[in-house]
Amino acid sequence: MQVCVKLFGTLSNQWPDYDHEKGLIIELPEGAIINDLINSLKLGSSRIGMVCINNQKVNPDDTLIAEAEISIFQPICGG
Known part of the structure; x- marks a missing residue:
């Protein structure tokens, strides 16, 4: 899912070319949670x-929505 x-x-x-209006499009597996996203971005x-x-507002263990x-x-x- 994206x-x-x-x-x-x-x-x-x-991300030097980050566009504040468009953001980043990230691909993750179905059922991924917020922590999965944070880890994939290597934000800590x-x-x-x-x-x-x-x-x-959501919690780290909430499921992402496509x-x-x-x-x-x-x-x-x-x-």
């Missing part, structure tokens, strides 16, 4: 603050 991944903050730095869980599927837009945010702090 998903569209949008990376926020500095997460996109490892410590760099991930929040993940959304179609604008809904053709979904996955937004991945780095941890954010401040006051």
Whole structure:
């Protein structure tokens, strides 16, 4: 299945040609979960603050949806 991944903050730095409007199209097997996607992107869980599927916050063990837009945010702090 394919998903569209949008990376926020500095997460996109490892892809020099990353297009912030188009994101990345990633191919994963049916039944893949969020952690499978994170591992395939080699982002490391410590760099991930929040993940959304179609604008809904999800957990690392939630199943991906084919053709979904996955937004991945780095941890954010401040006051």
